Amino acid sequence: MEIKNVVVAGAGVLGSQIAFQAARCGYQVKVWNRHVDRAQHRLAAIKDTFIKDMDATASDYDQAMANIVSISSDLAQTVADADLVIESVSESVEIKKAFYAELCPLLPEKTIITSNSSTFVPSELVGFTDRPDRFAHLHFANHIWKHNVAEIVGNPQTDPAVIDALVAFARSIKMVPVVLKKEQHGYIMNALLVPFLNAAMVLWANGVADPHTIDKDWMLSNGAPLGPFMIQDIVGLRTTYAVVANQYEQTKSEQFKKIMDKLKPMIDAGHTGVEAGQGFYHYPDSEFKQADFFK
Known part of the structure; x- marks a missing residue:
């Protein structure tokens, strides 16, 4: 399972950071957010913190941003060729349920869906999707580039090859992957x-x-x-x-x-x-x- 095209759905505080980090590491990233201006604002707000945290330059930030190929409120267009969707919408079961109902019919068969949620565990959300074997949680810490852990949690039906693909993806974006053996609200962090x-x-x-x-x-x-x-x-x-x-x-x-x-x-x-x-x-x-x- 090769991951090339990454979609981050929900550009809040952490979603915007996830998109930036994946782009920083060379992925072609598309960002979906209902309010495009808010997503643009949050990605712009990353600049000073990233430069300070990582002793980076404005050029480093600009090079990463160049790999964010679109920021859109058009979900169908954004996910049309997605290998991986990282859902980072609001921590509300109703909002997530509605989002997955909208998302799943638009996805290619190949797409892996992950949630950045730690409030909810995979078994609480997987029923809202159409692909339990390709669904897991991929949870990050704030200031992802500095606090570089990625907690990976499958549901009982997750294909082991999907977990392996997520471990490889996490490493490729400079994360330390932590695979949990079982569900636990809040995971470890x-x-x-x-x-x-x-x-x-x-x-x-x-x-x-x-x-x-x-x-x-x-x-x-x-x-x-x-x-x-x-x-x-x-x-x-x-x-x-x-x-x-x-x-x-x-x-x-x-x-x-x-x-x-x-x-x-x-x-x-x-x-x-x-x-x-x-x-x-x-x-x-x-x-x-x-x-x-x-x-």
Whole structure:
């Protein structure tokens, strides 16, 4: 199974990074997004972070972008010759179900479908597709070029040759492939990270301390480069809200409801994190960059 033509469906914070990284490594990449201007904005916003993270140049960024051959809202045209589709639409089962219903009839028989979701595991989404043997999850970390892990998870019907092809693809885009032996919500990365972020948000939702104080304590106590609320701002609060809402639906825990009630006014006000210029902090001149933050 040879992968040449890559489609990234959904150019959010991580989807745009996945598209850029594949293009950076020589793949001809097409990006599908319902709002083309938003996809263009997110890909442009990658430039400064990529250059800083990788000690790269503007030319390096431009060379990668040259391999993104289209950014379109026309799904049929975008996926017409896809070898691999990486779905990175919103973390909502209803949105994903509707997307797969639209996607699958348009695909060539050869196409492998993957989801970047870790909120949902493959067995929860595979039933929305028409090719269980060619469906798996391919999950990446934020700042993909720097935190270069690719978690690969099949469903019980996934063809082993598909897993092998995804391992080879991950390596070809400078990732370290991690193949899980069985499904686990959050896989490895988020099975460890999400409870940590939840614990911080419970402290905030219960009025124990404000987000800046919680971050400050964690960073000073553990020598950590980021606090949990700084991480949330990078992830984006819409994604955080979707994850917490899913946890609430599964557990009906009042703690998750409290967190949702705290997040919703921020999201309604447009304070959704780094990309919006404000979340728990203001950007680009964040409070934690000030000399007195840790005093």
